[in-house]
Amino acid sequence: MTNAYNILNDPFLNKGTAFTKSERETLGLVGTLPDFVQTIEEQAERIYDQYQQRPDGLQKREYLMEVFDTNRTLFYYVLEQHLEEMLPIVYDPVISPAIKHYSKIFMRPQNAAFLSIDNPDAITKSLKNAAGGRKIKLIVVTDGEGILGIGDWGTDGVNISVGKLMIYTAAAGVDPREVLPVVLDVGTNNKELLDNPFYLGNKHERVTGDKYYDFVDKFVKSAREVFKDVYIHFEDFGRDNATKILNKYRKEIPVFNDDVQGTGIVCLSGVLGALNISKEKFTDQVFLTYGAGTAGMGIANMMYREMLVEGMDPQEAKKHFYLVDRQGLLFEDTPGLTPEQKPFVRKRSEFDNPDELTDLEKIIAAVHPTVMIGTSTNAGAFTEGAIKEMAKHAKRPIIFPISNPTELLEATAEDLIKWTDGRALVATGVPSAPVEYKGVTYNIGQANNALIYPGLGLGVLASESKLVTDELLSAAAHSLGGIVDPNEPGAAVLPPVSKLPTFTEKEAIAVAQAAIDAGLAGDNIKDAKAATDDMKWQPRY
Template sequence: MTSKKYEKANRRLLQQVSNAYSILNDPFQNKGTAFTKREREVLGLTGTLPSKVQTIEEQAARVYEQYEQRPEGIQKRKFLMEIFNTNRTLFFYVMTQHLVELMPVVYDPVIAPAIEKYSEIFMKPQGAAFLSVDDPDTIEESLKNAAGGRKIKLIVVTDGEGILGIGDWGANGVNISVGKLMVYTAAAGIDPREVLPVSLDVGTNNQTLIDDPLYLGNKHARVQGDKYYDLVDKFVKAARKIFPDVFIHFEDFGRDNATKILNKYREDIPIFNDDVQGTGIVCLSGVLGALNISKQKFTDQIFLTFGAGTAGMGIANMMYREMLVEGMDPEEAKKHFYLVDKQGLLFSDTPGLTPEQKPFVRERSEFDNTDELTNLEVVIKAVHPTVMIGTSTKPGAFTEAAIKEMAAHAERPIIFSISNPTKLIEAKAEDLIKWTDGKALVATGVPSDPVEYKGVTYNIGQANNALIYSGLGLGILASKAKLVPDELLSAAAHLLGGIVDPEEPGAAVLPPVAKLQSFTATEAEAVAQAAIDNGLAGEDVTDAKSATENMKWLPKY
């Protein structure tokens, strides 16, 4: 062979090797042992894989068998992330086959320690875009690089300040964006090629991270004020410029920023804040489901929000808006709400009130014993709530005495202890059932086993935002909604709240995660229809059912 022919053949061989390497290391293209013999020939993969060609079912059986051999918790999650980083289709096939079992592992509650250890166990960036406040001029370039030529339709972005119930975890918080997007795909069938997790690294006030030599984020205090909001603005504008149809989901921002950001952009582009809106919607759905069981009226309820931060105020606002939908006068509706935070019951003269809290605070003149209203049991005795929702991250805050006091004045008390992870829950479901002699209608923020009490099996609804945001997101994307107003959120809440079986003894107030894949499709259709009815859908979207069905991605080769 002449030297020129040799060089040409060598270049061809190197190109084949390069193509094979690229394909096998691209989680969106890689099929692993499922590549057919013909595909291996065409793609230059001959000899790079064992001879046996497997089906996705055979691959999945092998993956699940290996998964079962891993220790519980973070080791199981690390193994699943290896599959995620290698072969997206196989990962989601396995996840959809074992959704109830795997959701707590890839997301809450196991994701909490995975976030805390993110820098220590870092292997791959998982396709995320990392945007630094110290280098704002590279935002567009960073988004394009992370997308890698993909047409992005959904972004989940976090600044890591208010992660779950564990607080400020800086750049480690990107795992929350990755986890949310996994649920979007597994539950609602949103194409994983069209999603992008984003981290806004503005520093951290977590001194443990700053002192940690392995921490991968910016090692300085959180940037605040104009510089912070400028970064958010540059991100939003760049994202909409590069991906004109993108729907932006804001996740786990701090209490001072979450609502401001939502209010700034929601009238202009399709955005959603899971902490302000998602938690509120799923709790509204749970209350509607509970009232379907108790046969009581929504407008007769007295609401006590225990933990008046971002999530708590999102819940209060969602319940308040539903009061207005039911025809109640705004001022009368506000009389049905009480806020309890670290100071106790919040009054108009309580120092440090946030703009979101002020509309719902009470006057001291309404009570004779205001000095004692720092204790939850005393507050309950004074206001007689029928609905109490905990977002406080104060473990054990719902004491036996407080719950019994509530049950003494409410025929079917509605009690949601939704702080997470598990170690931060206000009360366990089994205790709430026992302390109220089976009267309580209960939901928790983490998975809870059924409770056996006096011959009845009480199924416990999980106030998991995945029940809402996955179907909501599919409906928004399918309808090409220009905005996400309250009408679309209400459509999702009512659909979800209407699924419970009110005649079943011990029925859960929310549908189980086991049925997530089935009802997200119905929820998405309701949201898409609301977008059409409100003139917010794309011009070519006229049939909500077909739009949502055509949007759905399935994990198959």
């Protein structure tokens, strides 16, 4: 194979028609490209024109993935120019159907590492092969069990790792040459996949127990051996495994679980933003978590820790939390409680009619929440009756239906504004258009983890932090304040995605400074801003 062939087929090296005349001479590319030399701006104009001609989101995404597979710099340049428009295309919500069709439309592996539990001895070799000699600093890994709101998609869940890493680069400038998407193929319990002749993963049920945890452990140890000091981001693991895996490693190496921690941080940021608008105190809030799985408990724990930071007694703080899951309000004697749920459950003796507290409207009437966050994927669960009941007891009810994709939202922003006569402070998990109500335009914040994890990751990488502690997470949550004017009528509780690169930089500096202050940063890292600036990559030739 010629040098020209290798260059034009390496997305990290290829510039396509932007190779200059002198570069073509030097690299042996003369005659391998049309003669005209384009600028990256001209290439981007052509790409965007072709993008616009695709009729729907999935086809738009497939086209952008062709660019991604061909020319990484050009892909990120185009994404940077149209970030707000394209973010839902390359990630949520369009990534959901892309995952469902992954095996069927598979063309290229996007430089991912596919690790099979049936061949654990190949982990180290697989990581090295996928990296191709690149110095990897960040891994996003999934086992595909709890993908977004769509469940178990096995090895096809690798698309979530690819998508998350796209956001790290687009939003925070993490160098795409230094990242690696990984999927742990431990099987799947999705019968549709097991029966599908096109499915590319292991065609057996999920391996569980010690064999599963040993495989995860071997991956973590191998990754840290192959890529010194790599930061590992766990994504969309099942609710029985996510917190257990995070807790095993978080005091030893820099790790992060987006479902457990990221959702909690962005919701904390949203509540802080809402309280900036309502002028109320954090410690006066009563929290109802609707959907007490991985994400819901991550949110409850993040809010609880903030209560402690505010100086509240731990036992008093726990009285401010109520968990609602499939069984209704969770009590001490509710069967099947998880370790994460147990600290927050209530006593039946607190209520006159505890057996009736399976209906959300009745639960709200009994506990008077001021903050209600939905992670249930139970579409329409926040009914008009339930919301009006909440609004009776809260002057500015804070309501975040953050399940995704769109069809799984507990309520729409428009309904929440209407049902509370404009008093609700709302964020949704997917993009929501502004709501016009009684002459006021209500801007709806998006409680998207993309507001948090890219800046957090950049700060961790820039500071070379040895761990990702609660102090770093708190710094990330508080860093989003001051971007939205809370005195504007209809102000959003979170900054808009259009300002993502601006506030991720602010967040990264705050996180890096927190690492320095805690003595967790690398020996040579003294200036948070300088370290962050040095770390950022720009999509330019």
